[in-house]
Amino acid sequence: xWSAAESLFARMATFGPRTALAxxxxxxxxxGLLAAVASRSRHLRELGAQRVALALDNGIDWVLWDLATLHxxxxxxxxxxxxxxxQQRHVLDSAxxxxxxxxxxxxxxxVEGDIHRRSVAHxxxxxxxxxxxxxxxxxxxxxxxxxxxxxxxxxxAGSLVExxxxxxxxxxxxxxxxxxxxxxxxxxxAPLLAGARVELMPMARIxxxxxxxxxxxxxxxxxxxxxxxxxxxxxxxxLALVSAAERRLPVPGSLRFVAVGGGRxxxxxxxxxxxxxxxxxxxxxxxxxxxxxCLNTPQARRIGSTGKPLGHLQVRLADDGExxxxxxxxxxxxxxPAPQGEWLGSGDLGHFEQGFLVLHGRKKHQxxxxxxxxxxxxxxxxxxxxxxxxAQAWLHGEALPANVAVLVPRFPNTPDAQLQAAVDAxxxxxxxxxxxxxxxxxxxxxxxxxxxxxxxxxxRRPALFNHYQAAISQLMAEGVHA
Numbered sequence: 498x499w500s501a502a503e504s505l506f507a508r509m510a511t512f513g514p515r516t517a518l519a520x521x522x523x524x525x526x527x528x529g530l531l532a533a534v535a536s537r538s539r540h541l542r543e544l545g546a547q548r549v550a551l552a553l554d555n556g557i558d559w560v561l562w563d564l565a566t567l568h569x570x571x572x573x574x575x576x577x578x579x580x581x582x583x584q585q586r587h588v589l590d591s592a593x594x595x596x597x598x599x600x601x602x603x604x605x606x607x608v609e610g611d612i613h614r615r616s617v618a619h620x621x622x623x624x625x626x627x628x629x630x631x632x633x634x635x636x637x638x639x640x641x642x643x644x645x646x647x648x649x650x651x652x653x654a655g656s657l658v659e660x661x662x663x664x665x666x667x668x669x670x671x672x673x674x675x676x677x678x679x680x681x682x683x684x685x686x687a688p689l690l691a692g693a694r695v696e697l698m699p700m701a702r703i704x705x706x707x708x709x710x711x712x713x714x715x716x717x718x719x720x721x722x723x724x725x726x727x728x729x730x731x732x733x734x735x736l737a738l739v740s741a742a743e744r745r746l747p748v749p750g751s752l753r754f755v756a757v758g759g760g761r762x763x764x765x766x767x768x769x770x771x772x773x774x775x776x777x778x779x780x781x782x783x784x785x786x787x788x789x790x791c792l793n794t795p796q797a798r799r800i801g802s803t804g805k806p807l808g809h810l811q812v813r814l815a816d817d818g819e820x821x822x823x824x825x826x827x828x829x830x831x832x833x834p835a836p837q838g839e840w841l842g843s844g845d846l847g848h849f850e851q852g853f854l855v856l857h858g859r860k861k862h863q864x865x866x867x868x869x870x871x872x873x874x875x876x877x878x879x880x881x882x883x884x885x886x887x888a889q890a891w892l893h894g895e896a897l898p899a900n901v902a903v904l905v906p907r908f909p910n911t912p913d914a915q916l917q918a919a920v921d922a923x924x925x926x927x928x929x930x931x932x933x934x935x936x937x938x939x940x941x942x943x944x945x946x947x948x949x950x951x952x953x954x955x956x957r958r959p960a961l962f963n964h965y966q967a968a969i970s971q972l973m974a975e976g977v978h979a
Contacts, residue, residue, distance in 0.1 A: 513526065515694070517695065519697065527692070546571055550588070550594040560697065566628070576589070641830050641831070703719050727752070727754045736883065778794060786822050810825040870931075878890045935972060
């Protein structure tokens, strides 16, 4: 019986002369890809590598080294460029990295070109079968390493190929960093399983820099030049694409399947995309489940939901509404015991509507007002940031008689009246207990540099509470009530 890696490479071999990877005019056929992977695999074994970290920008090199670690039976650890220097050091040390490909780091000696090596005396024990350790940024503390085997990753990729098959995706453009598990599996493994062409280019050329830098003009130019059939976007990138199309800026007509995930997507935004006939399909996933769990498809789509569970897994709800997943799970967190039982708790709350999963927010983020009403702040925050004047929003109401939002204006000179109008527009469609009863203007954007957000933009809620607690207390003390 073939291993998962052998099955993957045998599948790619059937596409021989087709173009597999393209970057800057340089193309590799599937035959060429397999030859390059085999050569790099031999080199990794000659170097005596065991755990390999990839610290490269998006490009053909990243994909070849990733596949070469699989071919050589080694462990690959993608190192996100959007992690802070401290987080990157944590990844290298906690994963016991002995070979680093890309920019060097303290403690590593250059072997050749972008390859750096160090000796590791004691490395954390990996869960048996681990071939990839992907680090989740989380909302507090250091990122955690999620240990995955290849069979689970390929099961996800295979389900994604089936889900998008009716759209005949022949050319995928990688928009997100390849160090992001979603793009790694859905943007590389899935297209390669389908015999499609993967377009690659450095992140800066796409228009993305760091965790939040974005150049819309460059992004649109890239899409026009590449003419992709598929993309994977985060909600904020989708908002930019929809807004551009509404302003009649050029959006390629080649798009057939645009997946969006990584955060809650406003139903209003999806309706705007529908009006423009953009093929947007919202999904939901977890690193702990090797990325995608549910996905809307051309055959089964429901706005406001994250879609139906993919074919290789099952989803059910716990008594408290927590989403539980069976059939696709991590081997365990690095340095922690393997999870027990068949069902993996996601930490997300939701419900089903005719088989479609609708999410409410994170279980641990839910707060209870002074009147005993449960509120999931992510729901309200996702609606707020769809309003043009509001770039970021944090909602707080734990044990308070009224909910208070802290708002970051999209433009520094945005008048209070415009922010209030945006809040009023959102409140019209919310139940009273979830409305923004009062708001404060943020004194600074929420970012990784001030610890008010993670490197990939998730809010650090405890830090935001500590930062704005005095201002909120003063607001309440002044007798302001809903």
